[in-house]
Each structure stands twice: as structure tokens, then as C-alpha cells.
Amino acid sequence: MKQINVGVLGFGTVGAGVVRLLVENRDILRSKVGADLHLKYVADIDTETDRGIALGDGVLISDAHKMLDDPETDIIVEMIGGEGIAKEFILKAIRNGKHVVTANKALIAGHGNEIVEAARQHGVDFAYEASVGGCMPIIKSVRESLVGNRIHAMTGILNGTCNYILTKITEEGSTFEDALREAQAEGFAEADPTLDVEGGDTAHKLAILNALAYGMRINLKDIYVEGITRITPLDIAFAAEFGYKVKLLAISKNRGDAVEARIHPTMIPLNNPLSNVGGSLNAVTISADAVGDMMLYGHGAGMMPTGSAVVGDIADIARNIMTGATGRIPVLSYQPEAIREVPVLPVDEIETHYYFRFAAADRPGVLSKISGILGDLGISIASVHQKGRKTEGAVPIVMLTHIAREADVRKALTEIRNLNIVCKEPVLIRIEQ
Structure with a gap:
């Protein structure tokens, strides 16, 4: 059986989830993929902390370049996050002919056009299912399942922290500050929650979905973004009286010669399926010409849900390697020559x-x-x-x-x-x- 070597950059929460699945579900992956997905390296600056996962000798290393320069490593999984060293490592991996998997939505939203072009030039796959919606297969759905559709609109709850906070305010009458503290205590919110509560994290995800749905270059800077910090229990109570719930929505509409793309608190009717998506869960509705309306729903973050999406990408790339089908599915859904500049409506x-x-x-x-x-x-x-x-x-x-x-x-x-x-x-x- 063919062995495909995998290297993981970053052994934090999500990186550990990926490693756990590759190690503990190695047999089931082998039986489904038809190849042995061998975890050759895990690179992290912290090689002392016990993550509770049994790794072989020499697997956990501190020198990422050893992995990136190893000619036997086929797939690099970037789990570092951020837009600095992560970008440097991804581009080096691509230049070295390695396929790349990441969950790094900030990097893709900010530098995805450059990375996608580099992958095309070097003939490697670049996969990023986990960057939007965690375990929900939204990217696979848009790129593959809906390939025969013209997508008219997408509406999504794409940040679990904001959804958790708004659920607490709605159901318990909590203030924003109290709900945020509880979200932090539960591990749903970072110590510095700005990127989440001000809508930036959601904007990263919408920029990616817009490109996939409409054949446009990734455009983050023109998306209108408004967070949830000014939402009060009073306004949520009034919304309920009128038959609405308040959600932080990512809204995208195809206007033909432009795309409407905005993120802000939104009142939606109680009979809208998105109004029932509570807690830290995510959901996306898609409207398209052939399928009509559809909805995906699930955990948008977390060690194992995100790790599951990453491992799904690893398996897809492994199948491409085995069949010589690298590049079979365009990274941004459309063929490179069909991608164009589409303005975002002010x-x-x-x-x-x-x-x-x-x-x-x-x-x-x-x-x-x-x-x-x-x-x-x-x-x-x-x-x-x-x-x-x-x-x-x-x-x-x-x-x-x-x-x-x-x-x-x-x-x-x-x-x-x-x-x-x-x-x-x-x-x-x-x-x-």
C-alpha cells in the first residue's frame, strides 16, 4: 500500500486535533483512502508539553524547515495561524512542491490570491475546507456539489463566539459584557475577543465564500463590517415582540455586475431556520438556481470538528496524489482564467x-x-x-x-x-x- 507522508506545522489546539485523528484513526483512513497517511513530522516550538497523543520517536520536532525541506514529505498541514510565519512556511512548502492544507482564514482572506497563484504555478493542491464553518462542508459544497448552479445568495452565522453571546442575551437577558465573560470562561471566546465580536473573523470567511460562489478574486477590504458590541437586551426584547431574533449575519448577494457583501447584526423572522441556530453553532444558507434553498449547520470551531475538516482535505489530496489528479478541482472553484474583478457594492x-x-x-x-x-x-x-x-x-x-x-x-x-x-x-x- 502506498505511503503518503504528512507533516503538521503547529501543535496547538486544532493541530492536536488533526494529529489525534491521523494517529488514532489511521486504520479507518487507510481503508477509505487506499493509502497509508503516515504522520512523519509535527513541528512546534513547544516540544515538552504532553498533548496526550502517542507519537513515534523523532516525529515531534522544533525545526519546521526540516519538515519543509524533506523531499519525502508530501503534504504540509499549516496549523500555526496568523499572517506572518504561516504565510512564509506555506509559500516555502509550495515552492518545494508540497501540497498544503490549512484552516487559516485570515491568511487566505488577506493573501489567498497570491497563495493560489503560487500553487497553480508549482502544480500542487491547496486545500482549506476548515477555514470556513469548521466541520460544515461549505467549501466542498460550493466547489463541487453546486458546480452546476448559479449561486444567487448566501447568508450565514459564521462566528460561534458572537452567536453564543447573542443567544445568552436573547434567552437569559444577559448584558453583552456578562455574556462575553461567560463565553470566555467556556472557551468560546479569546482573551482578546475583538476579531470575533467586531465581525472581522466573519469577514474573513465571507471573503472566501464570495470568491468561490461568484468567480471573483478574494476581496476582504471592501466588505462592510459591523460587530455586536452595541447590541442591548432592550433591542433584542423589542425584536422578539415583533417576531424577530437578532443574529450576526454574513450576507452575500449576487447583483450581476456587483456583489453585495456585508456583516452586521440583523433581525430575522422567527420562522427563518437561521433564527433557531443557537449557542456556538454555525450555519449557512445558500440560494441557487437549480437547488433552490439549502442549509448547512454544525460546529464552526473546536479541536475535533475543525480537525475533522482538515483531515478530510488531507484525504482528498492523498487521493489526488494516488491517481495523478493534482489540480483536478480549481482552488477557487473557477478556472484561473475565468476569475475576474467583481466590485463589492458600497x-x-x-x-x-x-x-x-x-x-x-x-x-x-x-x-x-x-x-x-x-x-x-x-x-x-x-x-x-x-x-x-x-x-x-x-x-x-x-x-x-x-x-x-x-x-x-x-x-x-x-x-x-x-x-x-x-x-x-x-x-x-x-x-x-
């Missing part, structure tokens, strides 16, 4: 429904002044709720709109904020029906 040009909450003075004529500004800018109000009197003299006024243009909404809110009857910054949450 957020000011999007049109959707909106939720507003104003803290206004408790006096006659307030509602007419606010609605007058909205009306002057063509923003039609679907419903208005004034929620009781407050002792400080301010009352919350909540409005839902019909479809409106973002630029008009922003202009209206600026004018309303400048009224002397409005006490605080207005709250805006977009609604997707």
Missing part, C-alpha cells in the same frame, strides 16, 4: 428593511418631527411603537421601516440625532425578511 447602495430606536423627549410633536424627516428622505414607516414613559423624561420610540436605501437612512438618522428632542444616539438594526 453599503450606502444597499436596500433593506430597518429597525430604529430613538430615546426622545416626552413631549407632544416628537413623533411627527422624526417621521417627517424620514418621510422627506423617502423612508416609509411600517410600524411605530412608543414604549411607555421614563422618569428621566425620555421615552423609547421604536420604528420598523419598509425597504429603504442605506444612504437615505444614514442621512435621516444624522438629522434626527441633531434634534434637541433626541437624547441619545439612535439605534439601527437592519432586517432581512
Whole structure:
């Protein structure tokens, strides 16, 4: 039986999950792949900590270049993370003719075009299923299962930390700060959660999915990103009264000559399947011309779910090696010559429904002044709720709109904020029906 040698860069949480599967499930992998996936090296600066996995002599090394320069190592698995040394190691592995697997969404979103071109030039496979959605086979679905479809739109809950926090606020009335602390205690959030809660992690994933779905170069910088730090229990409670839940959504729509790509807290109806995705779980819905609507759902992070996706990529590459089929599936779904520059629609040009909450003075004529500004800018109000009197003299006024243009909404809110009857910054949450 053919032996295919694998080297793993990074022996942290996810790296250990990959190693565990390669070691403990070696027999089942052999029976399914038809080759022996031999773990030849694991490289990490920490070679002393016991990860509870039995490795043979000489497998765990501190010198990554020994692995990268070894002519017998066929597949390199990058589990270091970040955009610095990880990029250097991946490009070196590719130049040395080695196939590469990674879960590094930040690296792919920021430098994927360069890496994909390097893989093409050197005739190797570059696989990254685990970079989006953990164990959900979203990349495989878009690249392979939906190859005959025109994809119209994708909507996803792609960050488990944010989903966990919003679930806690929704179900228990927690504040954002308390929910974040609990997420950190449970291991769902990093000590510095900025990348998650401000939407950056989700943006990395959406940039990758856009490229796969629409035949465009990876474009991270033009995606509109808004995090969940300003979401309050009050707004989530109002959303529930109107029949909505609040989720941090990655929204992507094919507009033909442009792509709508945005990430922000969103109110979605309770009958939308995504509204029932709770805790740290992820989910993605895809709308396409042949299949209609479909949904993938599962763990988006964690040692073993992510490790499972990585090992799936290793197995795919091993099969390609055995059959001489390297490059059979284009790395970015489309053939290189078909990939083009597709502009991302500026957020000011999007049109959707909106939720507003104003803290206004408790006096006659307030509602007419606010609605007058909205009306002057063509923003039609679907419903208005004034929620009781407050002792400080301010009352919350909540409005839902019909479809409106973002630029008009922003202009209206600026004018309303400048009224002397409005006490605080207005709250805006977009609604997707």
C-alpha cells in the first residue's frame, strides 16, 4: 500500500486535533483512502508539553524547515495561524512542491490570491475546507456539489463566539459584557475577543465564500463590517415582540455586475431556520438556481470538528496524489482564467428593511418631527411603537421601516440625532425578511 507522508506545522489546539485523528484513526483512513497517511513530522516550538497523543520517536520536532525541506514529505498541514510565519512556511512548502492544507482564514482572506497563484504555478493542491464553518462542508459544497448552479445568495452565522453571546442575551437577558465573560470562561471566546465580536473573523470567511460562489478574486477590504458590541437586551426584547431574533449575519448577494457583501447584526423572522441556530453553532444558507434553498449547520470551531475538516482535505489530496489528479478541482472553484474583478457594492447602495430606536423627549410633536424627516428622505414607516414613559423624561420610540436605501437612512438618522428632542444616539438594526 502506498505511503503518503504528512507533516503538521503547529501543535496547538486544532493541530492536536488533526494529529489525534491521523494517529488514532489511521486504520479507518487507510481503508477509505487506499493509502497509508503516515504522520512523519509535527513541528512546534513547544516540544515538552504532553498533548496526550502517542507519537513515534523523532516525529515531534522544533525545526519546521526540516519538515519543509524533506523531499519525502508530501503534504504540509499549516496549523500555526496568523499572517506572518504561516504565510512564509506555506509559500516555502509550495515552492518545494508540497501540497498544503490549512484552516487559516485570515491568511487566505488577506493573501489567498497570491497563495493560489503560487500553487497553480508549482502544480500542487491547496486545500482549506476548515477555514470556513469548521466541520460544515461549505467549501466542498460550493466547489463541487453546486458546480452546476448559479449561486444567487448566501447568508450565514459564521462566528460561534458572537452567536453564543447573542443567544445568552436573547434567552437569559444577559448584558453583552456578562455574556462575553461567560463565553470566555467556556472557551468560546479569546482573551482578546475583538476579531470575533467586531465581525472581522466573519469577514474573513465571507471573503472566501464570495470568491468561490461568484468567480471573483478574494476581496476582504471592501466588505462592510459591523460587530455586536452595541447590541442591548432592550433591542433584542423589542425584536422578539415583533417576531424577530437578532443574529450576526454574513450576507452575500449576487447583483450581476456587483456583489453585495456585508456583516452586521440583523433581525430575522422567527420562522427563518437561521433564527433557531443557537449557542456556538454555525450555519449557512445558500440560494441557487437549480437547488433552490439549502442549509448547512454544525460546529464552526473546536479541536475535533475543525480537525475533522482538515483531515478530510488531507484525504482528498492523498487521493489526488494516488491517481495523478493534482489540480483536478480549481482552488477557487473557477478556472484561473475565468476569475475576474467583481466590485463589492458600497453599503450606502444597499436596500433593506430597518429597525430604529430613538430615546426622545416626552413631549407632544416628537413623533411627527422624526417621521417627517424620514418621510422627506423617502423612508416609509411600517410600524411605530412608543414604549411607555421614563422618569428621566425620555421615552423609547421604536420604528420598523419598509425597504429603504442605506444612504437615505444614514442621512435621516444624522438629522434626527441633531434634534434637541433626541437624547441619545439612535439605534439601527437592519432586517432581512
